[in-house]
Amino acid sequence: MTNPSTPSDSVTPRRAADIVNASLKRRYAKERRFRLIGAAAVGLGLTFVLLLFGDIISKGYTAFQQTYIQLPVTLSEDLIDPEGTRDPMTLARADYMTPIRQSLRQFFPEVKDRRTRRQLNSIISVGAPQLLGEEVVADPALVGTTHEYWILVDDDIDMLVKGYIDRNAPESDRRVNDQVIGWIDRLEQEGRVAKRFNTIFFTHGTSREPELAGIAGALMGSFYTLILALTLSFPIGVGAALYLEEFAPKNRWTDLIEVNINNLAAVPSIVFGLLGLAVFIGFFGVPRSTPLVAALVLTLMTLPIIIISSRAALKSVPPSIREAALGVGASPLQTQFHHVLPLAMPGMLTGTILGMAHALGETAPLLMIGMIAFIVDVPGGFTDPATVLPVQIFLWADSPERGFVERTSAAIMVLLAFLFLMNLAAVLLRRRFERRW
Amino acid sequence: MSTVVEVMEKTTGAMSSAELAGEQHSRATVGDFTVADARMACREVEVWYGPKKAINGVSLDIGKNEVLSMIGPSGCGKSTFLRCLNRMNDTIDGCRVTGSILLDGQDIYDKSLDPVPLRARVGMVFQKPNPFPKSIYENVAYGPKIHGLTNNRAELDALVESSLRKAGLWDEVKDRLDQAGTGLSGGQQQRLCIARTIAVSPEVILMDEPCSALDPIATAIVEELIDELRSQYSIAIVTHSMQQAARVSQRTAYFHLGDLIEIGETNDIFTSPKHRLTEDYITGRFG
Amino acid sequence: MTDENPPRAASDLAGGHTVRRYDEELAKLRAIILEMGEHVVGQARSAVMALVDRDDSQAYRVLDREPQIDYLSLDADEEVFRVIARRQPTAVDLRIVLALSKIASDAERAGDKAKIVAEQALELKKLSGDSDYLRDDLRAALGRLEDAACSMFERSIRAVVNFDVALSLAIFEDEPRLSDASTEVRHLLGEDDQKGLSQRQVVCLLTCAHGLVRIGNHASNIAEQVIYVALGQDVRYRNREILIETLHHQGY
Numbered sequence: 007m008t009n010p011s012t013p014s015d016s017v018t019p020r021r022a023a024d025i026v027n028a029s030l031k032r033r034y035a036k037e038r039r040f041r042l043i044g045a046a047a048v049g050l051g052l053t054f055v056l057l058l059f060g061d062i063i064s065k066g067y068t069a070f071q072q073t074y075i076q077l078p079v080t081l082s083e084d085l086i087d088p089e090g091t092r093d094p095m096t097l098a099r100a101d102y103m104t105p106i107r108q109s110l111r112q113f114f115p116e117v118k119d120r121r122t123r124r125q126l127n128s129i130i131s132v133g134a135p136q137l138l139g140e141e142v143v144a145d146p147a148l149v150g151t152t153h154e155y156w157i158l159v160d161d162d163i164d165m166l167v168k169g170y171i172d173r174n175a176p177e178s179d180r181r182v183n184d185q186v187i188g189w190i191d192r193l194e195q196e197g198r199v200a201k202r203f204n205t206i207f208f209t210h211g212t213s214r215e216p217e218l219a220g221i222a223g224a225l226m227g228s229f230y231t232l233i234l235a236l237t238l239s240f241p242i243g244v245g246a247a248l249y250l251e252e253f254a255p256k257n258r259w260t261d262l263i264e265v266n267i268n269n270l271a272a273v274p275s276i277v278f279g280l281l282g283l284a285v286f287i288g289f290f291g292v293p294r295s296t297p298l299v300a301a302l303v304l305t306l307m308t309l310p311i312i313i314i315s316s317r318a319a320l321k322s323v324p325p326s327i328r329e330a331a332l333g334v335g336a337s338p339l340q341t342q343f344h345h346v347l348p349l350a351m352p353g354m355l356t357g358t359i360l361g362m363a364h365a366l367g368e369t370a371p372l373l374m375i376g377m378i379a380f381i382v383d384v385p386g387g388f389t390d391p392a393t394v395l396p397v398q399i400f401l402w403a404d405s406p407e408r409g410f411v412e413r414t415s416a417a418i419m420v421l422l423a424f425l426f427l428m429n430l431a432a433v434l435l436r437r438r439f440e441r442r443w
Numbered sequence: 444m445s446t447v448v449e450v451m452e453k454t455t456g457a458m459s460s461a462e463l464a465g466e467q468h469s470r471a472t473v474g475d476f477t478v479a480d481a482r483m484a485c486r487e488v489e490v491w492y493g494p495k496k497a498i499n500g501v502s503l504d505i506g507k508n509e510v511l512s513m514i515g516p517s518g519c520g521k522s523t524f525l526r527c528l529n530r531m532n533d534t535i536d537g538c539r540v541t542g543s544i545l546l547d548g549q550d551i552y553d554k555s556l557d558p559v560p561l562r563a564r565v566g567m568v569f570q571k572p573n574p575f576p577k578s579i580y581e582n583v584a585y586g587p588k589i590h591g592l593t594n595n596r597a598e599l600d601a602l603v604e605s606s607l608r609k610a611g612l613w614d615e616v617k618d619r620l621d622q623a624g625t626g627l628s629g630g631q632q633q634r635l636c637i638a639r640t641i642a643v644s645p646e647v648i649l650m651d652e653p654c655s656a657l658d659p660i661a662t663a664i665v666e667e668l669i670d671e672l673r674s675q676y677s678i679a680i681v682t683h684s685m686q687q688a689a690r691v692s693q694r695t696a697y698f699h700l701g702d703l704i705e706i707g708e709t710n711d712i713f714t715s716p717k718h719r720l721t722e723d724y725i726t727g728r729f730g
Numbered sequence: 731m732t733d734e735n736p737p738r739a740a741s742d743l744a745g746g747h748t749v750r751r752y753d754e755e756l757a758k759l760r761a762i763i764l765e766m767g768e769h770v771v772g773q774a775r776s777a778v779m780a781l782v783d784r785d786d787s788q789a790y791r792v793l794d795r796e797p798q799i800d801y802l803s804l805d806a807d808e809e810v811f812r813v814i815a816r817r818q819p820t821a822v823d824l825r826i827v828l829a830l831s832k833i834a835s836d837a838e839r840a841g842d843k844a845k846i847v848a849e850q851a852l853e854l855k856k857l858s859g860d861s862d863y864l865r866d867d868l869r870a871a872l873g874r875l876e877d878a879a880c881s882m883f884e885r886s887i888r889a890v891v892n893f894d895v896a897l898s899l900a901i902f903e904d905e906p907r908l909s910d911a912s913t914e915v916r917h918l919l920g921e922d923d924q925k926g927l928s929q930r931q932v933v934c935l936l937t938c939a940h941g942l943v944r945i946g947n948h949a950s951n952i953a954e955q956v957i958y959v960a961l962g963q964d965v966r967y968r969n970r971e972i973l974i975e976t977l978h979h980q981g982y
Contacts, residue, residue, distance in 0.1 A: 326569060326571055326573035327575065328534075329531070329569055330569065330573040330639075331575070331585075332531065332562060333529070333640065334563065334566065334642075334643055335561075335586060335590060336559070336586075337559045344589075345575060712821075713820045713821060713824075714821060714824060714825065715825065715963070716821050721821075726822055727748050728746045728748060
């Protein structure tokens with residue numbers, strides 16, 4: 007069969023092998039270079055992530071601790087509850103500042119004049135009496151007794167104890183003068199200053215005073231907003247995806263819709279905020295600055311993401327499953343709901359979780375609909391004024407007090423933790439329900 | 444067959460009847476496409492994908508208790524034609540079917556006829572085994588459930604068992620009905636799909652290259668099963684394996700570029716086909 | 731019938747496969763059969779020559795060459811097995827393989843008949859020595875019989891080359907000539923005076939005549955197989971006149 011061919015149209019196997027060997031080294035070098043570049047890219051990315059995390063954590067970890075001073079406070083019945091009813095209302099409204107100040111003055115009997123006394127009083131946080139009151143309301147037996155209490159200190163003192171205030175700086179440049187530093191040092195020597203876990207951060211809303219500011223309000227705001235956004239966007243998104251992918255005729259109109267959905271996914275989020283302001287607040291009169299309106303805006307914003315990922319999930323369900331269901335006489339709707347949707351659900355949920363994570367981190371559109379308002383109360387429902395975590399971070403980052411710097415970073419850490427959990431859930435869902443056909 | 448004279452008369456007779464029925468531009472079918480007791484009767488079926496004509500005036504009958512095999516080169520329209528028989532083509536955009544397809548005398552493309560129950564009457568087995576990613580039991584029980592064929596769990600159990608038995612799968616899976624159907628071997632999966640199809644008591648079973656993904660032993664088992672099923676159902680099978688068509692079918696139809704070129708007894712088609720194209724195809728002379 | 735369905739040209743009945751090796755295998759099988767056929771014709775002619783010329787050496791040569799045909803028939807069988815096992819022939823290919831297998835067996839048996847004639851020639855030579863025992867009319871009748879049988883066989887082998895229906899038809903039409911010649915020989919040998927032949931000589935001559943007729947019959951069988959290949963119709967055991975009529979009607 008084989009004729010001896012002319013040398014021009016074929017190389018002898020021996021020579022071919024030599025040529026291949028000669029080029030091998032070059033090819034391997036190329037491959038090594040490519041791998042190296044890839045590894046370097048990943049390494050660079052990781053470095054920046056580590057830098058970001060390191061910066062945030064190093065700045066923020068101290069916010070999880072708060073400085074208290076231990077004072078023996080005498081809660082005389084005359085002052086707290088003169089009528090002796092132990093009525094919680096009375097107990098909560100009583101003046102606790104006075105006994106705290108009295109207790110503090112006992113440690114520094116040399117303080118006499120009004121100016122110095124005011125300085126001494128400023129060690130105590132303005133929120134300390136309220137915290138003490140809460141303790142008394144919880145345990146009315148405390149009235150009329152003397153107890154050692156951990157009293158919250160002002161944020162400047164907190165910063166001093168945490169070492170953020172440079173003692174060597176000139177006194178006029180410091181927010182804490184030498185005298186106060188001296189008092190704190192004395193209290194520290196007596197073992198009356200301690201850093202305790204900062205529960206206020208997780209149980210209180212925001213405040214003008216850093217030591218009283220917490221993320222509970224923002225967290226609840228985010229929670230209500232996301233729950234509502236999820237219940238709105240998931241059914242709408244999946245429904246739209248199902249209709250477009252499985253039922254809609256393929257024509258110019260559906261093409262146009264598809265292009266628009268893809269476009270919407272790329273629209274800057276601030277535009278959704280403007281839309282929400284004009285339509286939901288301006289036209290429908292939805293109360294501003296509430297989780298309701300935030301959820302509506304975020305629903306608009308995440309819908310394209312959910313629709314696109316749901317359509318991808320539906321596309322990945324093999325047509326053979328649809329044919330099988332139709333082949334035994336299932337109606338198109340039964341085919342979708344019995345077979346296609348269950349198979350596409352992990353993909354849809356993954357997309358939805360990613361969309362929700364996106365929504366959780368979104369700030370810009372919410373600024374437009376009043377979520378930037380200063381709201382101290384923790385919201386209790388969808389129509390209570392609220393703010394959300396990223397907006398809270400934005401607000402704190404804007405505040406000049408040193409105490410808010412660490413709280414900003416701490417809030418970012420909490421936000422990152424939630425984002426991490428949501429993304430982890432998405433990955434696990436995908437891993438768990440990934441099917442092979 | 445007795446004499447050449449008789450054969451000649453039969454051939455010319457069939458030709459003239461086909462010519463009478465056919466349009467001018469569709470190629471006349473060689474052989475008699477009618478059977479005495481037809482389950483399905485297709486006349487002048489044309490299928491269009493948009494402006495493209497995929498099937499060109501095909502007429503043929505599927506008899507009761509027979510296996511009709513459809514062979515032909517790729518793109519000859521045999522699968523397209525098969526999918527017309529249970530309106531599976533409805534799911535494809537821009538697909539248009541003209542002509543008439545009667546199932547027990549009723550036009551399945553009639554406006555008043557719902558394709559959903561039709562697909563229970565004309566079941567389909569596909570090229571790639573496609574069990575639902577559910578348990579073996581659920582796979583077989585799904586059809587009867589959605590059609591409400593059984594009244595209680597016991598009846599359903601019995602139906603699942605009898606379907607699996609008919610598909611020759613019962614003994615292999617009876618101890619693991621709750622396991623995933625996708626965990627079975629390829630041949631078992633295909634028999635599970637056949638069990639799923641016969642669980643809704645169809646009259647006709649369409650098979651689209653049911654063995655193309657199976658090894659020879661699994662293929663032989665499925666072929667044996669097809670032969671057994673013939674006693675209760677009408678079966679139309681599209682296959683790329685001419686040997687398979689020769690083995691399992693009673694009648695064979697040869698398609699070429701959307702035309703039904705020749706149809707006849709499988710024995711005749713594989714020993715002395717009348718049409719040059721049929722002969723060239725089955726003897727491996729073009730491809 | 732439509733334009734796409736012309737009858738296949740006789741010459742490429744066995745060719746044109748996508749797999750070219752298949753063509754080659756079928757061609758090889760056919761070549762073996764043709765070689766056998768040629769041998770058989772030569773054997774028959776030599777055997778009759780040995781008979782009428784009382785030529786011992788010619789008869790011995792026939793006996794010597796007979797195994798060649800047997801070997802070729804073994805080759806043919808092997809090739810048939812191989813093609814069936816490897817190619818699973820269908821339709822025209824299946825008919826070709828089956829027909830060639832039967833043709834091989836017919837040719838082999840025709841070769842046996844030639845050998846029998848040669849053996850009888852030796853026997854007659856032994857019985858009658860150098861005396862010219864054949865009278866002219868008997869010799870002429872035997873010549874006609876030999877001519878009919880050999881020409882039929884030769885044409886049947888030629889018909890196999892292209893699966894030629896017309897040639898096969900001519901063989902069928904020649905059958906009366908064969909049977910007439912055979913009847914004439916038997917008639918002459920059956921006359922009372924025995925033409926001066928001993929009974930044993932008559933038996934030998936009858937055996938020869940019978941062998942020649944059988945060669946003609948084998949030719950007919952081969953022609954039937956050629957028709958089977960070309961037209962897909964098994965025409966054995968049919969009424970010959972109707973068959974001939976039908977084939978004429980079809981334009982052959």
